[in-house]
Amino acid sequence: MHISCRHLSYSYPGTGPPVFNSLDWSLEGPGFFGLFGLSGTGKTTLARLISGELSPNQGSIDKSRDIAILYTHSAERLPGWETVGTHLRSVTKASRASLLEALLRDYEMEDYLECRFSGLSMGQKNRINLARYLVQDFDLLIADEVLANVDEPTRNQILERTKLLFPQKTFLYISHNVLEVARFSQAVYVLPHGHSTGIENICKISCLDQQAGSEAHEELIRERVYTILKAASGSSGP
Amino acid sequence: MDPDKRVYIGLLIVWSALSLFLSGCTSKRNPGSIVYRLKWLYNVSAAGDIWAQESGIFRSYGLTVDIREGGPEQDAIKDLELGRAQFGVASADQVIRAVAKGARVVVLAQIFQINPLQWIYIKRNGLVVKRPQDLKGLCIGVTYGGNDEAILMSLLRQYRISPDDLKLYAVHCDLNPFWRGKVDLWPVYKNIEGIIFQEKMAKNGEQACFFDPSTAGIRFVANSLITSKKVYMERPKVVRDFTEAILEGWRGAMDPRKKSRVAEAIHRLDPDTPISIIEKQIDATRALVIPRGNRDIGAIDRRAWEQTRDILLAQGLISHRVDIRPLLAGPPP
Amino acid sequence: MKILERLFQFFSIYIVALGLLWAVKIVYGFSDYLIPSPLEVLQIARENGLLYVKAVLNTSAVAVAGHMIAIVLATAVGLVGRLNSWPGSLTRIAAYNLQAYPIVAVAPIIFLFFGDGLSSRLLIAAIICYFPLLLSFIGIFAEPVEEVEHFYRMTGRINWRLELAIRTFENLDKIITVIVGSGTLAMVGTIVAEFLAASQGIGYVIRKALYQSNLAKILVALFLIGLCSSLYLSLIETIGKWIKARLTGE
Incomplete structure (x- = not known):
């Protein structure tokens, strides 16, 4: 799986400065990657550009042939006219029914299949939404704050299980939780803050790629967190 | 706030709003200014009223008159009662119905001696309607609830014709059923639409004929000049002068020598009707307004009023017999 | 009970309005010709009640059919x-422009082609309630529900x-609110x-009463119209609530 942006420029119609200005960036999968940046730096815009929801003003996005890219975010809802279970079954291929079952078991959501989506807590909604994306055909899943409302231990467990279950897939995980991205990503792409003429470069910082059962060294995590934050504030290059 | 108090305050607000609205109904006007409510829009049926205004007859009597058009939703009698008008035009059936329900109005003059509401038909295939019996087997347009219904029903009753012997068609704004020949006789005001229909038929090489119920003895009184009893009692000079001015206006409007000037005066207020048509309408109106014999324009035909009342009574349109005599007051002596 | 609530509201408003009318009549000494007495209204109701009920039921049947068509x-x-293509744009513009024409101006054309029978009544009823429905529907159908549609679009x-x-x-x-309103x-x-x-229905009864300046008949007709409207509207509301409850599983 390969994606590369060449001289990518984008600005929202009617708004001020561009978000990206002749940006060159690439992503090579498989693997679990983080996308980090302070609020308003363009994480969601980059995700929507890659997924094809937005078209660049200038430049191009090159992808490997026939790759399926999915983009999901935390505000998504399931239709209210059916139960969670009915919906999940309707959007899951028969060959992936057991995968769905396994995910729901991991996410502790098996008992909520007869509920309507509106009746779930925010964290439960996040988990159901992620599960339905994971059982689709995809090569790259861009997950934008998809576990924002899930508690930390559960979140860690979900990320570890996801990496274990989908070693051949690529994930671009967008989060404001710097500790999380530093710990679980094999590399974190950091969008620097404070570019009034649009972002031209994205820093790539190698991270700890923590797997299930292993625990990264505290000192190492602290050092990566510091590097990521420094890059995000725009005070250092790659 | 106490809920009871809120209810009282709410009612007070509604009452105040209603009083404010109604205060417009009884507001005092300039004593010299008179509001005169017509029965319908400006047309030849108000020729004398328009001529009195346009030729300065009102002015010569020292009267300032504000003539206001009537219409389907305007009722001169209601305006008189609400104090919005001092004089008005209403048909006899309106007056009798109102008096039967306690309205305090008097009749000053009867403008139309013959009711202009008649039935028009196209003279083709030997169709001739001269007697009520000729109506048998024909399809007749009738405005249910309107005066033509009352007249037709009275005619049928008087001549012992069963409604089953003819076909009635409910008349609306769509005239096509008549032009297509689906309906044989169509009710019109002879001096207004009657002339327009006649012209249209003449263009098609057809001849228009009218069936006039008054020739069969049905006299249903039309437009009359009325005022409220209050104005009649309190301002007799104004009533006298106004009545005289109106009648002078009608005498002038019906004078063949003044026809073109009267037509122009009407045309100024009714620009949609061509002057040539208005002149023909004036000729037709003259035959309906000028009484036979030595009587003057505006003469009240008491027997016709009594017959109108009897028709209304027979058809249940009034609940009791109204005494006509005190109603037909004429101008104060 | 929505129906009872609506009926109670209608009765309250009708009684208060009649009360005010009669209070004005007494205070200003108006004749029965201007404002009919309670006795006359009751008498009219007794004499013509059945006829008027039939007329209002006839009107209601046409109104319901017209509403469904609309x-x-x-x-x-x-x-x-809702489409962004030219047929969509044309439809939107046509809908907005047509809305500006008063029905009394369009009615003669309708009567010309459809006569003065049931079809004209149906069509006019449908046209009058159709525009607010259409404008709401265009708005609703054209507005994406991003949070729900996103998944289906992505996949x-x-x-x-x-x-x-x-x-x-x-x-x-x-949608339920706009359907009730258009009812x-x-x-x-x-x-x-x-x-x-037309020659049928409560509108025709009112027209005849107006010819005769008979406010008592109009008051009785208004009562029946209000009653029927209240029943119909609460019925639609109830159906709407039932559909919603079934769909949402509440």
Whole structure:
């Protein structure tokens, strides 16, 4: 799986400065990657550009042939006219029914299949939404704050299980939780803050790629967190 | 706030709003200014009223008159009662119905001696309607609830014709059923639409004929000049002068020598009707307004009023017999 | 009980309005010709009640049928009007422009082609209540529900039927409100049509009463119209609530 942006420029119609200005960036999968940046730096815009929801003003996005890219975010809802279970079954291929079952078991959501989506807590909604994306055909899943409302231990467990279950897939995980991205990503792409003429470069910082059962060294995590934050504030290059 | 108090305050607000609205109904006007409510829009049926205004007859009597058009939703009698008008035009059936329900109005003059509401038909295939019996087997347009219904029903009753012997068609704004020949006789005001229909038929090489119920003895009184009893009692000079001015206006409007000037005066207020048509309408109106014999324009035909009342009574349109005599007051002596 | 609540509201308003009318009559000493006495209203109700009930039921039947036609029509045209292509744009512009014409101006054309029978009444009722429905439907159908539709779009499952289902479901309350509101207009439209050119229905009864300046008959007719409208509107509300409860599983 390969994606590369060449001289990518984008600005929202009617708004001020561009978000990206002749940006060159690439992503090579498989693997679990983080996308980090302070609020308003363009994480969601980059995700929507890659997924094809937005078209660049200038430049191009090159992808490997026939790759399926999915983009999901935390505000998504399931239709209210059916139960969670009915919906999940309707959007899951028969060959992936057991995968769905396994995910729901991991996410502790098996008992909520007869509920309507509106009746779930925010964290439960996040988990159901992620599960339905994971059982689709995809090569790259861009997950934008998809576990924002899930508690930390559960979140860690979900990320570890996801990496274990989908070693051949690529994930671009967008989060404001710097500790999380530093710990679980094999590399974190950091969008620097404070570019009034649009972002031209994205820093790539190698991270700890923590797997299930292993625990990264505290000192190492602290050092990566510091590097990521420094890059995000725009005070250092790659 | 106490809920009871809120209810009282709410009612007070509604009452105040209603009083404010109604205060417009009884507001005092300039004593010299008179509001005169017509029965319908400006047309030849108000020729004398328009001529009195346009030729300065009102002015010569020292009267300032504000003539206001009537219409389907305007009722001169209601305006008189609400104090919005001092004089008005209403048909006899309106007056009798109102008096039967306690309205305090008097009749000053009867403008139309013959009711202009008649039935028009196209003279083709030997169709001739001269007697009520000729109506048998024909399809007749009738405005249910309107005066033509009352007249037709009275005619049928008087001549012992069963409604089953003819076909009635409910008349609306769509005239096509008549032009297509689906309906044989169509009710019109002879001096207004009657002339327009006649012209249209003449263009098609057809001849228009009218069936006039008054020739069969049905006299249903039309437009009359009325005022409220209050104005009649309190301002007799104004009533006298106004009545005289109106009648002078009608005498002038019906004078063949003044026809073109009267037509122009009407045309100024009714620009949609061509002057040539208005002149023909004036000729037709003259035959309906000028009484036979030595009587003057505006003469009240008491027997016709009594017959109108009897028709209304027979058809249940009034609940009791109204005494006509005190109603037909004429101008104060 | 929504029906009882609506009926109570209607009775309260009608009684208060009549009370005020009669209070004005007494205070200003108006004759029975201007404002009829309570006795006359009762007498009219007794004498003509059955006839008027039949007339108002006739009107209501036409209004309900016209309302249904309008809902189907507005849905169909709304589906075209939501499109960004030229047929959609044309439909939207036509809908906005047509709305500006008063029905009394359009009515003669309708009567010319459809005569003065049932079809004209149906059509006028449908036209009067159709525009608010159409404008709402175009708005609802054209507005994406991003949070729900996103998944279907991403996974290539989206189609117009699904889009319509999502947008309808998400705006169910708004749709029920506008259908209830247009129900009132359907009743008004039918009465206007009858008033203009029919020989049946309560609008025709009112027209005849107006010819005779008989306010008592109009008051009785208004009572029956209000009663029927209240019943119909609460019925639609109840159906709407039932549909919503079934769909949402509440």
